[in-house]
Amino acid sequence: WAIHAPYVEAINRLKAERNAVILAHNYMTPEIYHGVADFVGDSLQLAIRASEVDAEVIVQCGVHFMAETSKILNPAKTVLIPDREAGCSLAESVTPADIEAMRVRHPGAPVVTYVNTSAEVKAVSDVCCTSSNAAQIVAAMESETVIMAPDKHLARNVAKQVPHKNIVWWDGACVVHERFTAADLRQFREGRPDALIIAHPECPTDVVAEADFSGSTSGIIDFVRRERPREAMLVTECSMASNISDELPEVEFVGPCNMCPYMKTITLEKILWSLHAMEGAVEVPAGIAAKARLPIERMIALSR
Ligand code: 13P
Ligand code: SF4
Numbered sequence: 240w241a242i243h244a245p246y247v248e249a250i251n252r253l254k255a256e257r258n259a260v261i262l263a264h265n266y267m268t269p270e271i272y273h274g275v276a277d278f279v280g281d282s283l284q285l286a287i288r289a290s291e292v293d294a295e296v297i298v299q300c301g302v303h304f305m306a307e308t309s310k311i312l313n314p315a316k317t318v319l320i321p322d323r324e325a326g327c328s329l330a331e332s333v334t335p336a337d338i339e340a341m342r343v344r345h346p347g348a349p350v351v352t353y354v355n356t357s358a359e360v361k362a363v364s365d366v367c368c369t370s371s372n373a374a375q376i377v378a379a380m381e382s383e384t385v386i387m388a389p390d391k392h393l394a395r396n397v398a399k400q401v402p403h404k405n406i407v408w409w410d411g412a413c414v415v416h417e418r419f420t421a422a423d424l425r426q427f428r429e430g431r432p433d434a435l436i437i438a439h440p441e442c443p444t445d446v447v448a449e450a451d452f453s454g455s456t457s458g459i460i461d462f463v464r465r466e467r468p469r470e471a472m473l474v475t476e477c478s479m480a481s482n483i484s485d486e487l488p489e490v491e492f493v494g495p496c497n498m499c500p501y502m503k504t505i506t507l508e509k510i511l512w513s514l515h516a517m518e519g520a521v522e523v524p525a526g527i528a529a530k531a532r533l534p535i536e537r538m539i540a541l542s543r
Contacts, residue, residue, distance in 0.1 A: 332411030371455035
């Protein structure tokens with residue numbers, strides 16, 4: 240921590256000078272999560288919080304689609320992303336043309352897109368979802384057939400929860416969660432029969448089936464806080480366990496985790512530079528933003 244202190248102090252000072260708030264995703268490293276963030280959360284919580292920010296500047300410590308969502312929901316604010324290269328394998332896997340092609344293949348079916356998409360893709364969608372509300376949103380659709388994009392694993396996991404829907408999905412995947420296998424989890428459980436295994440729903444269905452619980456990043460944190468197991472394996476990004484281990488010293492976090500290369504491009508150094516130079520402002524063309532706002536707002540209304 241001592242090595243981070245000068246950056247943490249400088250960022251917190253600049254935040255006050257610039258009238259800025261830092262919204263950070265649960266996958267940020269501990270020095271960002273504990274040292275400089277004003278609000279931490281999963282994608283849905285970050286979107287809702289962004290829409291309520293009064294400060295002039297939002298520094299989005301997360302990936303690009305999260306910064307776009309903040310800008311769309313609160314367009315009068317300056318939204319900075321400390322590294323413009325902070326993408327997402329899911330967001331990069333699907334284009335508006337792909338969505339239109341799916342609509343042609345499944346006429347009349349509503350398009351539910353994961354928030355892990357570009358503003359352009361949201362603009363041609365009917366409603367968005369996140370990992371915390373996907374089943375709820377799909378269940379709320381009137382049509383029996385529902386198009387889900389771009390995460391095939393999330394779609395398959397939702398299909399199990401909402402069996403009366405005929406879900407058709409795009410072939411995208413998260414590079415972090417797709418790497419976990421059910422065989423790894425079974426082998427792990429043999430050695431640690433008492434450990435609670437908790438998996439993000441971007442994992443393949445057989446991985447989620449091996450887990451004791453599946454939920455969004457904040458759902459996972461809340462579950463561990465509630466259950467306080469002696470041992471827990473978080474089948475998700477590595478910073479999750481690091482961020483909550485100080486708060487829960489009685490829980491031993493065990494087992495493998497994977498790093499998100501995109502989330503890890505955000506560092507204290509880049510946050511400081513972006514606040515200092517006011518660099519990394521995210522802009523969404525007005526026409527796209529107006530269309531993309533509707534499915535995000537529908538999602539927020541349906542999740543209440
Ligand atoms: P959450 O909405 O669960 O925070 O997920 C976002 C994400 O990118 C997970 O990989
Ligand atoms: Fe995208 Fe996966 Fe990284 Fe989340 S963990 S930002 S879904 S690549």
